[in-house]
Amino acid sequence: MSSSEYSKLIYSKQIIRSPNNFKIYKNKDMSDSENNLTTSNSQILYDQSTTIKLSKIVVIGAGYVGLSNAILLAQAHLNTQVMLFDIDQIKINQLQQNQSPLQDSEICDYLANRQLNLQASSQTQIDGQGIYEKSDLVIIATPTNYDVASGQFDTSSVEASISAVRAQNSQVPIVIKSTIPIGFTDSMRQQFDTQILFMPEFLREGQALYDNLHPSRIIVGATESQQVLAQALMRLYQQASESKDAPTLMMPPTEAEAVKLFANSYLATRIAFFNELDSFAEKHQLNSQAIITGVGLDPRIGQHYNNPSFGYGGYCLPKDTQQLQANYAGIPANLIHAVVDANNTRKRFIARQIIDKNPSQVGIYRLSMKKDADNFRDSAVLDVIQTLKQHGMSITIYEPALVEDTFEGCQVINDLQQFKQSNDLIVANRWHTELEDVSDKVYSRDVFGYS
Ligand SMILES: NC(=O)c1ccc[n+]([C@@H]2O[C@H](COP(=O)([O-])OP(=O)(O)OC[C@H]3O[C@@H](n4cnc5c(N)ncnc54)[C@H](O)[C@@H]3O)[C@@H](O)[C@H]2O)c1
Numbered sequence: 001m002s003s004s005e006y007s008k009l010i011y012s013k014q015i016i017r018s019p020n021n022f023k024i025y026k027n028k029d030m031s032d033s034e035n036n037l038t039t040s041n042s043q044i045l046y047d048q049s050t051t052i053k054l055s056k057i058v059v060i061g062a063g064y065v066g067l068s069n070a071i072l073l074a075q076a077h078l079n080t081q082v083m084l085f086d087i088d089q090i091k092i093n094q095l096q097q098n099q100s101p102l103q104d105s106e107i108c109d110y111l112a113n114r115q116l117n118l119q120a121s122s123q124t125q126i127d128g129q130g131i132y133e134k135s136d137l138v139i140i141a142t143p144t145n146y147d148v149a150s151g152q153f154d155t156s157s158v159e160a161s162i163s164a165v166r167a168q169n170s171q172v173p174i175v176i177k178s179t180i181p182i183g184f185t186d187s188m189r190q191q192f193d194t195q196i197l198f199m200p201e202f203l204r205e206g207q208a209l210y211d212n213l214h215p216s217r218i219i220v221g222a223t224e225s226q227q228v229l230a231q232a233l234m235r236l237y238q239q240a241s242e243s244k245d246a247p248t249l250m251m252p253p254t255e256a257e258a259v260k261l262f263a264n265s266y267l268a269t270r271i272a273f274f275n276e277l278d279s280f281a282e283k284h285q286l287n288s289q290a291i292i293t294g295v296g297l298d299p300r301i302g303q304h305y306n307n308p309s310f311g312y313g314g315y316c317l318p319k320d321t322q323q324l325q326a327n328y329a330g331i332p333a334n335l336i337h338a339v340v341d342a343n344n345t346r347k348r349f350i351a352r353q354i355i356d357k358n359p360s361q362v363g364i365y366r367l368s369m370k371k372d373a374d375n376f377r378d379s380a381v382l383d384v385i386q387t388l389k390q391h392g393m394s395i396t397i398y399e400p401a402l403v404e405d406t407f408e409g410c411q412v413i414n415d416l417q418q419f420k421q422s423n424d425l426i427v428a429n430r431w432h433t434e435l436e437d438v439s440d441k442v443y444s445r446d447v448f449g450y451s
Contacts, residue, residue, distance in 0.1 A: 022255070025234060025248040052232040055080050058131055059139045060161045062086035062095060062120065064102060064315075065177050065201045066141030068208035071110050072240045073139075074118035083131055084120045095120035103374040106209035132168040137233075141177040141201075146319035151326045153181055153319065162192055173229055177201050179260050179320060182327045185221060185253035197222045197230065198253040199237075200260035205314065206373050215241055218248045221256025261327065264320035265336055270305055271312040272342040278308035278445055279349050289447040308445040310429045311347045311380030314369050318343070318378050347380055351387035354427060354443060362388060363423030364397045364410070365442075371430040371449070374401040381429050385410065396422055 059070040062084050074082035086092055091101045100107045110116060121131075132138060142157035158178050165174055176185060176198045185198040198221035203211040218237045222230035227250070234248050251259075274292060281288035288308060296303040312318065321343075325336045354362060364385060367376035376382065376399070385408060388395055395410040398419040402412050413419040420426065420438045428435060428442055431449040435442050444450075 022251045023249065025250070052229060054137045054232055054236050056134055056136045057082045057139065058135045058137070058165075059084045059141060060086075060165075061141035061143070061157075061178075062088070062091050062101070063141060063143070064104075064203060064205050064208045066139070067095075067100075067102065067107060068104075068203060068212045069139055069141060069177060069201075070118055071107060071116060071209055072212045073236065074116040075240060076115040076117060078117075078236070078240060080117055082116075082118045083126075083135075084118060085122070085126060085131070086120070087123055089122045092120050092122040102205075102208070104206055104208050104210075106207070106213065110209060130168055132165045132172060135169065135172050137173055137175065138165050138169075139175045139177055144178045144180055144319075146322050151322070153179070153323050155180055155184060158184075159188070162188060162196065166192055171195060173197065175199050175233065179264075179316065179323075180257055181323055182257045182261060183254055184257060189223075189253075194223070194225065195229075197226060197233070198256050199233065200256055200263075202260075202263065205375055206370060212240075213242045215243065215246045218246055219256050219259060220248075220250050221253035222250060223252060261320050261324040264317055265324050265339065267305070268312050268317045268321045268343065269335070269339045271309065271317070272339045272346065274306045275308050275311065275346045275445075276342055278447070279346060282353065282445070288445070292447070307448040309369070309380065310350045310384055310445065311343045313378045313380040313382075314375075315377045343380075344383075347383045348387060350380075350445070351384045351391075354384070354388060354425065355391050355393070357425055357443065359423075359425035360394070361423045361425070362393050362395045363413075363419055363426045364395060364399075365419075365426050365428040365432070365435065366430065367397065367399045367407075368401070369429065371432060376401070379429075381427070382408070384427070 057073050057080055059066045059073075059082060062070070066084065066086070070082050070084040073080055084095065094101045095111070098111045100111050140158055140161045142161055144153040144155055144158060146152075147154040158176060158180065162174060165172065170193070172195070174196045176188070176196065179201070180198065185196060188196050200219050200221070202216055215237070218234060218241075220230040220233050230250050234250070238244070238246070238248060277291060277295070278288045280286075281291055292306050293303070295301055296306055321336055321340050325340060328336060364381060367379050367381055368374060369376065369379045385395060389409065396419065397407050397410050397412045398414060398416060399407070399412060400414055402414070405412055413422060416434065424441060426435065426438060426442045428444040429446065431442070431444050431446040
């Protein structure tokens with residue numbers, strides 16, 4: 001019996017729909033004992049004689065994606081050994097002392113208190129050790145920043161990682177977890193070999209490990225010929241997760257890449273929609289919260305992910321929408337372009353509202369996108385600050401995550417009382433109760449955040 005016939009037999013009860021290499025698996029059935037599957041030690045029996053072993057795992061890139069995946073897969077009950085590799089020596093030093101380089105409560109807890117089979121290493125520590133040679137699985141989670149010149153993601157760190165792995169090991173399966181352009185995995189399969197897969201990552205920063213322990217879905221982008229490996233990966237991720245009912249999908253890599261970019265573009269669209277609603281409400285002095293609540297009570301719309309902000313930002317939504325726009329080349333379409341434009345318009349609108357208040361001294365309360373977060377990569381308020389500066393406004397910043405005295409030419413005041421006293425207008429993307437005593441000075445569109 002061929003492996004694909006065998007897997008169809010195994011999963012025939014669980015397949016909900018199966019056109020063109022698209023399958024949905026129900027998690028609980030993946031460990032069904034009547035199927036005679038070995039489910040322990042991350043070893044997956046797929047026929048009587050062959051075993052796919054996914055025990056020795058290397059994760060490349062110790063950021064939000066790489067670190068959370070490494071911890072997820074290093075949990076003791078999986079009997080795996082995970083090596084986490086990064087070029088950033090400072091991050092590796094922290095990890096070697098079981099300290100998290102990221103603000104994430106689950107990551108901090110797991111590093112400090114849980115039994116993990118996890119080792120963190122930098123380039124110099126792995127040189128000459130042949131870590132890929134001895135591995136069963138390599139996961140790539142390096143950055144794919146948007147490159148303005150080419151209008152596409154810069155995928156060079158992913159490509160360099162694949163080359164480095166293949167220089168040592170021509171066989172080991174490589175899973176790309178970084179977000180990549182649609183069609184990238186296929187091009188890597190043509191350039192290198194067919195042992196390359198894509199698994200989109202859906203975590204939220206600040207809850208990176210939590211989201212991996214409780215995944216909304218597990219998607220493996222694999223070709224028909226990679227089915228057996230794909231199932232081994234599905235099972236590994238299911239065994240690693242705490243939620244036993246996460247929908248698990250297999251589809252071709254290109255479709256999986258599209259899922260990631262369209263999912264983030266939908267989130268960006270939703271944010272842009274409620275922000276544009278809020279611009280209308282603010283300009284007409286209407287109660288934005290009332291309108292959004294009334295709109296959202298339609299169950300098709302819902303009361304979630306609807307809180308206005310200064311614009312979407314962060315590492316993913318700005319770059320993923322722009323990459324999807326690039327993937328649309330030659331296809332008549334307007335929406336994604338309009339969403340990118342709408343977000344820029346929103347940031348300019350917010351800046352204009354601030355300028356029109358004519359403050360003598362503007363205080364920016366936090367640079368982070370989310371309440372109590374320390375990460376402000378591509379945060380929308382950074383663009384608002386640029387526009388305010390172009391209008392010659394005097395700006396100070398309160399951001400405890402900054403150790404510098406100045407940021408982008410603005411003075412940083414991390415004494416909150418002094419910051420409050422120094423400014424006649426305080427701009428807060430997200431409201432915080434510590435602003436209550438100066439609420440009459442605060443400008444925010446966090447309509448659901450006010451208590
Ligand atoms: N952050 C998110 O919320 C999120 C969610 C889903 C997907 N993604 C995608 O996952 C990828 C990684 O994102 P992230 O947020 O974890 O990035 P990050 O910037 O937090 O971490 C990336 C890490 O990779 C390291 N690195 C860079 N080049 C390397 C190389 N050649 N070899 C080894 N390490 C290298 C960096 O030092 C850094 O520690 C991106 O493609 C991103 O779009 C991110």
